Amino acid sequence: MTVSSSNSVAETSSIAELLVWASSQFVDSDSPRLDAELLLAFALKKDRTYLFTWPEKTLSGDQFLRFQESVTRRIQGEPVAYLMGEQGFWSLTLNVNPSTLIPRPETELLVEIALEKVSSTDANVLDLGTGTGAIALALASEHPAWSVTGVDFSSEAVTLAQENKTRCGLTNAEFLQSNWFDSLDDHRRFDLIVSNPPYIDPEDIHLSQGDVRFEPKSALISQQKGLADIVTIATNAREFLAPGGWLMFEHGYDQGNDCLQLLQTLGYQQVETRQDLGDRDRVTLGRFR
CATH class of the missing domain: 3.40.50.150 (Vaccinia Virus protein VP39)
Incomplete structure (x- = not known):
């Protein structure tokens, strides 16, 4: 397990581990798991099905930093839609x-x-x-x-x-x-x-x-x-x-x-x-x- 604690995460963490970590951070969200999936898929520039197909894969350095930044901003309350710049309707x-x-x-x-x-x-x-x-x-x-x-x-x-x-x-x-x-x-x-x-x-x-x-x-x-x-x-x-x-x-x-x-x-x-x-x-x- 490469997630060091509930408050930190390592660049070598897998997609599955990153989702668990990010979900645990969004304590004020009504949909923490969905938020984590959307932000990770956005960082990877993939759709959400990719996360479930390749849960063991890791991120590149740029992808990891992009995901970390979006998680930090989401913890501060910024809406997922604003972080991604798009919303389905x-x-x-x-x-x-x-x-x-x-x-x-x-x-x-x-x-x-x-x-x-x-x-x-x-x-x-x-x-x-x-x-x-x-x-x-x-x-x-x-x-x-x-x-x-x-x-x-x-x-x-x-x-x-x-x-x-x-x-x-x-x-x-x-x-x-x-x-x-x-x-x-x-x-x-x-x-x-x-x-x-x-x-x-x-x-x-x-x-x-x-x-x-x-x-x-x-x-x-x-x-x-x-x-x-x-x-x-x-x-x-x-x-x-x-x-x-x-x-x-x-x-x-x-x-x-x-x-x-x-x-x-x-x-x-x-x-x-x-x-x-x-x-x-x-x-x-x-x-x-």
């Missing part, structure tokens, strides 16, 4: 960086509902606060005839989304810098408006815990106990929806009732809240006119 692999939120599996529910509700073969779609472009590109990939527009207040996010459009080889999406609807032509109408907006209360204690500490606060927090941006989106979306168009957005687990009542008050029809795989309220949607 839907069927896509996207570039990520600290200028945007990391796409999360629960947000795929928004994509699923959009595909369920909008049957038009040539829909016009708007993604508000697009970030990496994850939602917009997932929808564009499923419906090549759809015209998808993603907007974000951050110019860095817009640049990243455009990079991901190129990476995914999609031509039916465009990305613009805009504070919600502000930069859009007043005459544009959309069959579907989707959003994963900031919805965390600025006083929420979770903002100082876990991976979220490294993500941009502007993409996380919203005033009025996390509802201010949702109110803005739901209010103004009515002017940009085509007749019978859908609005749907992600929100916090404890905001479902508030979002349901908001859409009903604003005149939306067929309003409902859907739950994620953990049975938590996650997406509220409604149809206008």
Whole structure:
């Protein structure tokens, strides 16, 4: 055994030993073994199946140093996605960086509902606060005839989304810098408006815990106990929806009732809240006119 202790590791350690060591270091992670596998595969520039096929192999000096550095940064709390510079979402692999939120599996529910509700073969779609472009590109990939527009207040996010459009080889999406609807032509109408907006209360204690500490606060927090941006989106979306168009957005687990009542008050029809795989309220949607 070449691992000298739980706090150190030798360059001659095997892949199997390195995985055991790294997993033991990630005491604050919800998925220490997966984190270790992803970072080691990334250091080796291989997929994860390589780790299980060749558990006895050792790393080169450069590979070992790269892995050690990523483990150290992960121990300090940096998200694995930022360390790797990419994250899977839907069927896509996207570039990520600290200028945007990391796409999360629960947000795929928004994509699923959009595909369920909008049957038009040539829909016009708007993604508000697009970030990496994850939602917009997932929808564009499923419906090549759809015209998808993603907007974000951050110019860095817009640049990243455009990079991901190129990476995914999609031509039916465009990305613009805009504070919600502000930069859009007043005459544009959309069959579907989707959003994963900031919805965390600025006083929420979770903002100082876990991976979220490294993500941009502007993409996380919203005033009025996390509802201010949702109110803005739901209010103004009515002017940009085509007749019978859908609005749907992600929100916090404890905001479902508030979002349901908001859409009903604003005149939306067929309003409902859907739950994620953990049975938590996650997406509220409604149809206008």
